[in-house]
Amino acid sequence: MKETNNVEQRPRTSLSKGARRNQILRRITVVGVIAAVITAAFAGYCLHRERVEEKQKAEELRKEKQDKKEAAKVKSKPETAEQKLERIRKQATEHGYPKNVIELLDKNVETVDFVADYEKKKDKPYADTIGKDLSQGGIPELLQWDERWGYAPYGTSIVAASGCGPTCMAMVAAGLNQDASITPAKVAAYGTEHGYVDEENNTYWRFMDEAGANWNLNSTAGLLSEEQVALELSQGHPIICSVGPGDFTKIGHFIVLTGYENGNVKVNDPFSIKNSKATWVFANIKDQIKAMWVFSKK
Template sequence: MIMVTKNLRKRNGGNDMTLEMALQFILFSGIFFIVVAYHNRAITIPDNKTLPTIKLESVRHSFLIAVIILFVLFSFTLQKQKSFSESRVVQWIAQQVGNQATAEELTKGITYDYGKTEVVYYSQEDIRWKNETYGKTDFISETGCGPTSLAMVISTFTNTTITPKQMADWSYENGYCAEGSGSYHTLIENALVSFGLQVEQANRLQGQKIANALSSGDLVIVLMGKGTFTSSGHFIVLTGITEKGEVYVADPKSEQRSQQTYPFGLILSESKGEGLGPFWIIHKK
């Protein structure tokens, strides 16, 4: 089932930066008025008369300093916003390039070494938990691909039995269950780290990195898009790769698909290249 990105700051980055700039402007304006008020203050003397302490030239001087400070700080904020915007543009361009690349283009120049890790396989359709709830209304058989994929990886690399139901409950209790649509993307990395595993994200343009990880015995969780494995979005586990670039998978939704290999280019091209991931490399201890 498709995963939903739980990262509002990333999704609404432009709005966050505009708000931040406005708040900083208000702060700097406040500092400016405080400085001016301070330099124009009057001191009360014993006979209840006031004695101006700053002459006009001094007031002009302090006013000029305050304006300069305000201008410098505001310019810094604008530059920060510009850098942030440019960074988002670069990320967007890279994502579009990856989304439009073909399987052949994505695998061009990649070399392969054999590697395969035997995993503890779990199926969402297992009668022991297929009808168990994930969240308040969903069922593991329908939307539990994320927790089930995690259960496979964690059980394999920690030598501790973690079932899909246990992982689904952990996800829900920690706020990663997206009712009606699966799980939030942040579930994958945060769950793996919580269980003591080392993980790093990769995208479809980093094929050699992913292939090397599989050859060395690492596991990879990937979010697949419409195609061979799903009509919307679905998590599977990559467990190995051959010298010819055929990938072994553990598909939590299908034992049959888990008994086949798939071209690495197909995995890259059908991966759901949006938001976080869509590849998470989990290093064996």
């Protein structure tokens, strides 16, 4: 008869379960630590971001206050004409305005607003009439850089920069015909279309000889004495003059004589308000005149 081993054998599975439990606990602990680290890092990031945003807001508020202070200074101390001129010149240069537009500032400071508005208004429709500038029975004073038509093309340039000739013709034609629909832009378009402007955008003298007929005008060319000037103007015949370097230009220019009294002539200068408001002694400007055209209604 065999003897049986009565020694009780302990189950091996109980030890394995304990080890597994410990392993799970360790893993849970590790995961918890990692989660805590991530949470702390995220919280730190959020706190850092909030601080950065607070600093940015504080900086924006500081700049806003500074801008308000600067604006208040400007209001309390108005911009001088010289400061405005330089500001517009800088603006025009930075925005890449055409050279002939920027050069207007050097030729006549009166053009500063025209240059300032170039980008905003250059593509807008041009005025269809000269409006209230047409006075009953008189020759209107028109400016080539008037924003109503100064941005209009003339040759490869614009009326403001090169259109003294068409603007003078517009003054004469509108005045003699008492027709407000004759504008510098329309006359410039006619001049360009019919080849009266050269490659440098100067107006040929033959424009003054021939173009007036399009507006039912007679044109008589020739240099006149002071007595002849006085007589023609007294009869209501305006005189367009081509002038050389002197009081009106450094190179060449067209002006209109519209009146005469006691040796003085009234000049409509299409490029200068100041010149148009001044009284000119004919004897002082006659040597600057290179050609004259007397206009009358047909």
